[in-house]
Amino acid sequence: xxxxxxxxxxxxxxxxxxxxxxxxxxxxxxxxxxxxxxxxxxxxxxxxxxxxxxxxxxxxxxxxxxxxxxxxxxxxxxxxxxxxxxxxxxxxxxxxxxxxxxxxxxxxxxxxxxxxxxxxxxxxxxxxxxxxxxxxxxxxxxxxxxxxxxxxxxxxxxxxxxxxxxxxxxxxxxxxxxxxxxxxxxxxxxxxxxxxxxxxxxxxxxxxxxxxxxxxxxxxxxxxxxxxxxxxxxxxxxxxxxxxxxxxxxxxxxxxxxxxxxxxxxxxxxxxxxxxxxxxxxxxxxxxxxxxxxxxxxxxxxxxxxxxxxxxxxxxxxxxxxxxxxxxxxxxxxxxxxxxxxxxxxxxxxxxxxxxxxxxxxxxxxxxxxxxxxxxxxxxxxxxxxxxxxxxxxxxxxxxxxxxxxxxxxxxxxxxxxxxxxxxxxxxxxxxxxxxxxxxxxxxxxxxxxxxxxxxxxxxxxxxxxxxxxxxxxxxxxxxxxxxxxxxxxxxxxxxxxxxxxxxxxxxxxxxxxxxxxxxxxxxxxxxxxxxxxxxxxxxxxxxxxxxxxxxxxxxxxxxxxxxxxxxxxxxxxxxxxxxxxxxxxxxxxxxxxxxxxxxxxxxxxxxxxxxxxxxxxxxxxxxxxxxxxxxxxxxxxxxxxxxxxxxxxxxxxxxxxxxxxxxxxxxxxxxxxxxxxxxxxxxxxxxxxxxxxxxxxxxxxxxxxxxxxxxxxxxxxxxxxxxxxxxxxxxxxxxxxxxxxxxxxxxxxxxxxxxxxxxxxxxxxx
Amino acid sequence: xxxxxxxxxxxxxxxxxxxxxxxxxxxxxxxxxxxxxxxxxxxxxxxxxxxxxxxxxxxxxxxxxxxxxxxxxxxxxxxxxxxxxxxxxxxxxxxxxxxxxxxxxxxxxxxxxxxxxxxxxxxxxxxxxxxxxxxxxxxxxxxxxxxxxxxxxxxxxxxxxxxxxxxxx
Ligand code: FES
Ligand code: FES
Numbered sequence: 038x039x040x041x042x043x044x045x046x047x048x049x050x051x052x053x054x055x056x057x058x059x060x061x062x063x064x065x066x067x068x069x070x071x072x073x074x075x076x077x078x079x080x081x082x083x084x085x086x087x088x089x090x091x092x093x094x095x096x097x098x099x100x101x102x103x104x105x106x107x108x109x110x111x112x113x114x115x116x117x118x119x120x121x122x123x124x125x126x127x128x129x130x131x132x133x134x135x136x137x138x139x140x141x142x143x144x145x146x147x148x149x150x151x152x153x154x155x156x157x158x159x160x161x162x163x164x165x166x167x168x169x170x171x172x173x174x175x176x177x178x179x180x181x182x183x184x185x186x187x188x189x190x191x192x193x194x195x196x197x198x199x200x201x202x203x204x205x206x207x208x209x210x211x212x213x214x215x216x217x218x219x220x221x222x223x224x225x226x227x228x229x230x231x232x233x234x235x236x237x238x239x240x241x242x243x244x245x246x247x248x249x250x251x252x253x254x255x256x257x258x259x260x261x262x263x264x265x266x267x268x269x270x271x272x273x274x275x276x277x278x279x280x281x282x283x284x285x286x287x288x289x290x291x292x293x294x295x296x297x298x299x300x301x302x303x304x305x306x307x308x309x310x311x312x313x314x315x316x317x318x319x320x321x322x323x324x325x326x327x328x329x330x331x332x333x334x335x336x337x338x339x340x341x342x343x344x345x346x347x348x349x350x351x352x353x354x355x356x357x358x359x360x361x362x363x364x365x366x367x368x369x370x371x372x373x374x375x376x377x378x379x380x381x382x383x384x385x386x387x388x389x390x391x392x393x394x395x396x397x398x399x400x401x402x403x404x405x406x407x408x409x410x411x412x413x414x415x416x417x418x419x420x421x422x423x424x425x426x427x428x429x430x431x432x433x434x435x436x437x438x439x440x441x442x443x444x445x446x447x448x449x450x451x452x453x454x455x456x457x458x459x460x461x462x463x464x465x466x467x468x469x470x471x472x473x474x475x476x477x478x479x480x481x482x483x484x485x486x487x488x489x490x491x492x493x494x495x496x497x498x499x500x501x502x503x504x505x506x507x508x509x510x511x512x513x514x515x516x517x518x519x520x521x522x523x524x525x526x527x528x529x530x531x532x533x534x535x536x537x538x539x540x541x542x543x544x545x546x547x548x549x550x551x552x553x554x555x556x557x558x559x560x561x562x563x564x565x566x567x568x569x570x571x572x573x574x575x576x577x578x579x580x581x582x583x584x585x586x587x588x589x590x591x592x593x594x595x596x597x598x599x600x601x602x603x604x605x606x607x608x609x610x611x612x613x614x615x616x617x618x619x620x621x622x623x624x625x626x627x628x629x630x631x632x633x634x635x636x637x638x639x640x641x642x643x644x645x646x647x648x649x650x651x652x653x654x655x656x657x658x659x660x661x662x663x664x665x666x667x668x669x670x671x672x673x674x675x676x677x678x679x680x681x682x683x684x685x686x687x688x689x690x691x692x693x694x695x696x697x698x699x700x701x702x703x704x705x706x707x708x709x710x711x712x713x714x715x716x717x718x719x720x721x722x723x724x725x726x727x728x729x730x731x732x733x734x735x736x737x738x739x740x741x742x743x744x745x746x747x748x749x750x751x752x753x754x755x756x757x758x759x760x761x762x763x764x765x766x767x768x769x770x771x772x773x774x775x776x777x778x779x780x781x782x783x784x785x786x787x788x789x790x791x792x793x794x795x796x797x798x799x800x801x802x803x804x
Numbered sequence: 805x806x807x808x809x810x811x812x813x814x815x816x817x818x819x820x821x822x823x824x825x826x827x828x829x830x831x832x833x834x835x836x837x838x839x840x841x842x843x844x845x846x847x848x849x850x851x852x853x854x855x856x857x858x859x860x861x862x863x864x865x866x867x868x869x870x871x872x873x874x875x876x877x878x879x880x881x882x883x884x885x886x887x888x889x890x891x892x893x894x895x896x897x898x899x900x901x902x903x904x905x906x907x908x909x910x911x912x913x914x915x916x917x918x919x920x921x922x923x924x925x926x927x928x929x930x931x932x933x934x935x936x937x938x939x940x941x942x943x944x945x946x947x948x949x950x951x952x953x954x955x956x957x958x959x960x961x962x963x964x965x966x967x968x969x970x971x972x973x
Contacts, residue, residue: 051898058906059894059913061840061880068839155825234844234852234907234941284842284907285942317845526905526942685901685947692944693904721849721939729935732945 044607046539046750049685052531053550054282054524063282066254067238067314074240075104077303077313078157079296080147080164081322082139085175085392085714086188087168089137089146096163097149102156104307106164108147109135112302115268116191119292119360119395129198129359131191134268134298139168140188140357141392142714143322148299150311173392175711177331177354180389188357188390198355198362198388202370205383206440212346212381216337220417224332224410225781227706229697230324231399232726235284236315237324239297241304248275249301256286256523257563262555264293265301278555286525287697288398288757289325291565292360296323321719325397326707328353328365328388330406336379338418344433346381349373351407353388353396360397362388364499369403371442376411376452376491377433393709394716398565400694401760404492405701409782412488412765417778426769427465427487430653431456435491437743443498443647449743451651451677452491459487459675462738463655473774480663483670484774488766489653494571494745494754497647504572504643505559508537508580510588512633514608514622516541516548518580521561522573524552527756528686529569533577535682536570536749540581541588542605543622559640567754570682572645574749579641587637592625648745650753652676654695654762656733658770662793665786667771669699669733674762676737679744679753687755688737694759695735700726702764702782809873813838814882822869829853829864831872832879840880840910844939851938854911855879861918863937880910883917892955893917902951904942912938916952924960926952 057063094106112134119132139146147164151157172186179185180196193200213219239253249271255261258278266276283290296313304311315323330353337346351370355362370386415433419426434452441447459465468485475481495502507519518537524530534548541548552558561573585605592610593600596618604613611619627634657671674691681687704725708717718724744751764782772778777792806821813836820835829846832838832855844852846865853864856878883891893916896902903909912935919926919934926934931952932945940948 049901052901055898055901055903055906058903058909059880059890059897060884061838061910063906064839065842065907067843068833070834232941234850234905234939235842236844283905284844285905287941317847317849526907528901528904689901689904689943689947692946693942694944696944697941720847721845726939726941728939729932729945729948732932735944735946 044539045535045545046680046682047684049683050531050535050545052528054530057282065235065282065284066240066252066280069240069252071240071242071310073309075150075152075307075309075311076154076157077148077150077300077311078154078161079145079299080161081143082146083142084139084168084170085142085173086171087139088171089139089166090169091167092147093165094147097160100156100160100163102152103149103160104152104309105150105303106147106160107135107299107302109137113268117264117268119358120364129192129363131189131359134295141394143394143716144357145295145299145323148303150303150307173714175392175709175714177352177389177391180391188392196390198359198390199366202366202386203384204371204374206374207381209346209348209381209383213337215339215345217340218338218418218421219335220414220421221335222414222780224334226330226406226409227783228326228329228709229701229705230321230326230707230724231287231289232724233285233287233290236317236320237290237294237296238312238314239300240310240312241301242310243305243308248277250277250279251301252279253297254283254290255280256290256525256565258523258553258555259521259561260291260563261293261297265298268298269301280523280553283523283525287400288402288565290525291398291563292325294323317721318719321707321724322394322716325360325395325399327399327401327405328355328362328396328403330354332406332410334410334414336414336418338422342422342424342429342432344377344379347373347379349384351386353403354393355388355390356393356395357390358395360395362396364496365403367499369407372404372407373411374440375435375442376408376489377415377430378435378439392714400697400757402757404490405761405764408490408761409764413768413780416769416772427456427460430487430489434489441647441649443493445646447649448745451649451743452489454740454742455651455653455675455677456489458738458740459653459655459673462675463673465655468657475659480661482660482662482774484658484660484770484772485656486766486770486773487653487655488762488764488769490758490761491649491651492567492754492758492761493647493649494566494748495568495645495647496566497645502562502568502572502645504576504645505561505640506573506577506580507559507638507640508577508584510584510626510637512626512628514543514547514626516543517551518548518577519551519558520573520577521558522552522569523564525564527690528683529564532570532682532686533574536574536577537581540578541585543608547608567650567756567758570752571648571748571754572643574752575645575747576641576643578749579643580639583639583641584637587635588622588625591627591634592620595620595625595627645747648679648747648753650676650678650755650758651743652758652762654766656766656770658767658774660771660774660789662775665789667703667784667789669767671734672763673736673738674759675740676755676758677740677742678755679748680741680751681739682752684739687739690755691737691759692735695763696727696732698760698763699767702767702784704783706783807870809869811872811874812876814878820869824868824870826869827865828867828869828872831869832864838879838881842907842910844907851915852908852911854914854938856914856918859921861915878914880913883913891917892958893952896951896955900947900951900954902943902948908938908940912940912948920956920959925956
């Protein structure tokens, strides 16, 4: 698994995709414009829950330049999944392309294709829709009361998306009986949205053989292919999905969206290519958010700080459709078996429908919510027990051999290593020994906090994943890697090319990557679950190893040596005993008159289980007690991700995750009016994200503390981890600064002021 | 009704037939074939469409093509000095990992270029302030700041030194 002499892995080589990005040459889906392109637009409901009693498109169809209009009467009525993992047992079939019912404010009710965007927009206004309003259920309490209006006729009953998830280990009652300290609390979180910079966009085009070519900004091109084929009744080889550069996704671009089906159908009807591009507003209204949640948590501790019992009830708000709720509920619930080891746990997780926009997959996938609660309560326990929170977390941190949420034993002491490293590097004890008062500004109080997390690389056991890679050696010795993994901006293709070059023994520059065409590249499950490096990287390594073996065999023949006596490094096959005597890979491949001596193309499949990455984030905040503003001043994230393939790309994942996590914790919340389901802040000005002026000093530390034998040279995932740890770290630091506990996010300035006032009142009352 | 608009794009004079309501952004992307400039919002909130017009950074989604008539427009496609000569900012963005998904990158590059033209030696605060209208959701900005500092240093350095740096890379 490990070796000493890495030449390419571990280097921050230049990313080929970034060259195209800095020159503006890289093509994103919206940059394509096939000849004869029509523009598609969606008419969206202005009511949260209703039956459509009449829909009349005749005036829209009569508008010059309009080529097609689709309503629920014109599209195939196939019940399908929003989450594109149709083979996974836990997914929910609850969507039609268009229905005669609307379930959230902003749901598409009709679609138009026209010769220009302006005409398409005009046509939308001409479509007449008459609704029979139904009572709207806009929060998780209303959805759960007995007799609540039902949003779907499917599912296990009530407004539940799936049957409740129940996980039990040990004996919780016995655990609590042994506890000296029992803490109980309820935690809540808002509705952060991923806000990728590239709004969703797709282009559909049908050819004369009834084959659909579909460009789309997706993390899961093969899932899109599968779902489109299923719903449109086509064999898989009649749907070709293409994606080149992507302007971010962060999990949400795993879903198959309503507009994608509609785009394909409009193109089919008009026999012309059709482009559908979300406005920024639509990325909110019709995009996917993190699940809002409520979580009740009770934990018991012994005097010495040992955690002895954990009881948790968790409710996720799914919004109008199930999308990823089955996965999020399973992962979010099971994650509470771990992080801080506890033998006695009883966990209950559920997801409920409401008449609000759809919650889906988003970086951190249910774990953000669970660990926000667990880590904050751990901090409270430290306070009550009179011990340092970092020490208490270190004492209870999961270790080698503890059972992970997946049911497998954890490998290595990654979490303790992160906490220890951070305590030293952050100078934790010395920082916390300082006065909380700011040296010069009496309104400011300072605080220091720690938050921890762990996250799996791969969706196992929810999905039995498969990573595939094809490696070709060309007759000149250059190498082509074919992968279905999407390039959503993380640098995954570069990491895969590094792995191939390293394993094969050729220069990084001689490996190029072909991706993004489902007709050409091997099947791929999609870029999510922090698994591309771990899963596809392992497959790429295996395929490269097979090619290497053939090159060594060929080279040995040419050198008239035994294959055991030759080596392959830097594109040269040579005698191990006499490195001077060797030939290039090109020579080994022995093309004669342009024909290679051997056609070298190898494919490998890899079925992983799961590894866990770990992190501890140390933060400093400054709280303005007059305005309530919280400023994150300094973050020291320590991550264990096993073998690091590309250090700068890994740091970039961590820093970007922290940016989003700071937003979720302090400012970001896509607000829905709970009385009628309307969006209140669907835009980049009203939805407040941390930007250049808001980012703290980040001092990223990456450890290779607990390599996982399931990943290439022990590499594990990193994409989701940072967004999980930062939230509780900030909340804990705020408490350290002002002595007020917050059990929710975002923690707004109003909340801070209210909290300070309440604290003052209690103190006064106590006097 | 289309009007013929003549403007200079990356040093080249272009005459483009556009509707009066067409934004400069849509015109560059759809009429001039320059898709490097991105559309993240179309309402002036994200900076992905930043271009330089007569030396000033502008959100191309907020300017009509007809307003750009007779003016000098620079986009990301015009940043390179030659086919193999990246602009120092482009080079530094690659080295530092200042671009992930890259959707914000053209706008940020142009904003940074304009910043460095006005202020060749910006402080950290000035860099942060200079980018306050450009949203990047991937990077956390840290590596963007690093890249701009590096590029500023190299652009200020005497040519011999700069080429030495290039050679070492
Ligand atoms: S597209 Fe112009 S500012 Fe967003
Ligand atoms: S790199 Fe993705 S938005 Fe900046």
